[in-house]
Amino acid sequence: MINRVILVGRLTRDPELRYTPSGVAVANFTLAVNRPFTNQEGEREADFIQVIAWRKLGENVAEYLKKGRLAGVDGRLQTRSYEKNGRRVYVTEVVAESVQFLEPKGARTSEQAPNESPINDDPFADGGDPFASGDPI
Template identity: 45%
Template structure:
């Protein structure tokens, strides 16, 4: 089965290195990824994704990235089932990073202000290609009749 994801976003906090009992490096962090189209209020929504990295990838991230840095993560999605403090069953989804890449040059990264959930909208990536403006299109109403089943 194929399970691959590539995501670019800005770190919402400084990554911290932890070690397992066996001495294996691990870090977890969140990235903010702003959508390329405006919502009904005329604003860009931002999605937040949890990322986990192990071994040398974790070491690399902690040594070269900080809050506000643009990072491209290549990896796979993984789910984890757990019970919250009230005994409710929950599922979390995170990206397990296999490879990471710099999204900014060092000078640009140093100029950027830190990103958090409140200020993430300042970091919109245009994503326009050849004059394509996602705002020119209406959202598809999935309840309408389609010539195919998008969920099949």
């Protein structure tokens, strides 16, 4: 069986870091992922996907990712349910196995002042080869 999810999107809020009673770190955040098409008004819609990151990965996410930052998540889909006020509540979420921070630390976010200049993180901007590092593809 295969259960694999790969997402790229922007955080809708700062990650929330908590610890289980046994001391295991867990971070929760939501990614807004654009759909690949526009609606009838010509606007792009997005899906808001809940993500969970456990242990050191969760601590790193909580420390380095903030609202509006671009992130890539590789993980698995998980469904669970619980009882609330006599009703069964179902939750679908992505359990992250890795999270990539896709913008440099100083990159412009939606919360920066409009007169601040954005950092150009286009690897092709100076004509350089982004694959010249020798890293395998």
